[in-house]
Amino acid sequence: MRHLYLNGAWRPSASREGLDVVNPATEETIDRVPAGSPADVEVAVAAAREALPAWSATAPAERARLLSAAAGLIRDRADRIASLIATDVGTPYGIATRVQTLLPAEVLSSYARLAETYDFEGGRVGNSLLLREPAGVVGAITPWNYPLHQAVAKVAPALAAGCTVVLKPSEVAPLAVFALAEILDEVGLPRGVFNMLSGRGPIVGEALVTHPDVDMVSFTGSTRAGRRVAALAAETVKRVALELGGKSASVVLPDADLETAVKATVANAFLNSGQTCSAWTRMIVHRDQYDQAVWLAAEIAKAHTVGDPFDEGTRLGPLVSAAQRERVVRYINRGEEEGARLVTGGTDNPRERGFYVEPTVFAGVEPGMVIEQEEIFGPVLVIVPYSRGEDEAVAIANGTPYGLAGAVWAGEEKHALSVARRLRAGQVTVNGGRFNPLAPFGGYKQSGIGRELGESGLEEFLETKAIQL
Helix, strand or coil: CCCEEECCEEECCCCCCEEEEEECCCCEEEEEEECCCHHHHHHHHHHHHHHHHHHHCCCHHHHHHHHHHHHHHHHHCHHHHHHHHHHHCCCCHHHHHHHHHHHHHHHHHHHHHHHHHCCCCCCEECCEEEEEEECCEEEEECCCCCHHHHHHHHHHHHHHHCCEEEEECCCCCCHHHHHHHHHHHHCCCCCCCEEECCCCHHHHHHHHHHCCCCCEEEEECCHHHHHHHHHHHHCCCCEEEEECCCCEEEEECCCCCHHHHHHHHHHHHHHHHHCCCCCEEEEEEEHHHHHHHHHHHHHHHHCCCECCCCCCCCCECCCCCHHHHHHHHHHHHHHHHCCCEEEECCCCCCCCCCCCCCCEEEECCCCCCHHHHCCCCCCEEEEEEECCCHHHHHHHHCCCCEECEEEEECCCHHHHHHHHCCCCCCEEEECCCCCCCCCCECCEECCEECCECHHHHHHCCEEEEEEEC
């Protein structure tokens, strides 16, 4: 069994208990990680608290050097780390390399650059000197769907800001985070600055969130779990950053290139087998183009080959666990019960072993249906028609409790941008604009509080002090 990384050393958990890590493509146990305990949280937080004064006083250039070195090691080990993610998450290896591994390396590099260039002094306002100081000890809790990226999106800005960190990854797919801990140890991060402990959320996560010596909690996960984190953190009035669920819309306007819009929407909805919080899982199309859009989406979905994550032709790997597959199957069944039309896909497992779901497309979906409102977190796209113009399309797009991401497609950028401005979402893509790791990422409404990535992500981990002169 692996060990926890506490105060600069690998140590067994005080619980002496373990959790199996399962390969979702084969259903075989491939590793075992510690089931951490509240006693382990005490050790980790004490180490982070002790390390905070020296680390917060460390020159930003030195913090930048260490982050840059860590980014370099991720790039050097990209093949190995991508293999870990393909094995315990089920992401196809090519995508695991580009999105799950090399993107986090770029995020680390971006924070190395920011640490050197950001104005921590903050300037003057009248007779006041403004300072930006570390928030303190950060408890970071990350999910299983993008295990390395989500960890880096918290750890990198926190360290760049001068905070110390206790990281709890998901026990479902933790292997990439163990690789990250190895890298941070290897680059020479001082003892106690970064700590990592695996374990169950209700035990380790809640002990971390409620600990009085944790100054801030940064959490990524479901909206339900986020509510619990916020409630617990409120007891000690901690700062909280929450990146939660989504039910993002891809709005296709009548003058858009329909085939391009549909192809991109399907690819986005099915990325990582649909296990992406910002996935465009609702496509909103004008009634005049609806039948063509449904046909295109079905044909494109059928071309998303389901298979082993290490096969070059695989577009869709398995879902991460049996429980996740059962969840998605329940939603597919619910969609049919509600009267939506199953165009392609369904609940049958296309392979003898593994937690697979076929790429699934629903038509005949009306606003307010459960499959149109709730986050499914699987390869399920719902297509919703509109007929009364852009106001109706925008109303449908904004008509869920979420507001994480979205897309708008139109014949002219200016037209698409005018609609994008009306979407209540933290990130909106216009006509297929590329993802920007320097832009703030986060949501409106029940998709969360705060932002990750870029300068906004750094500032989540900074307090502002005014000194009157």
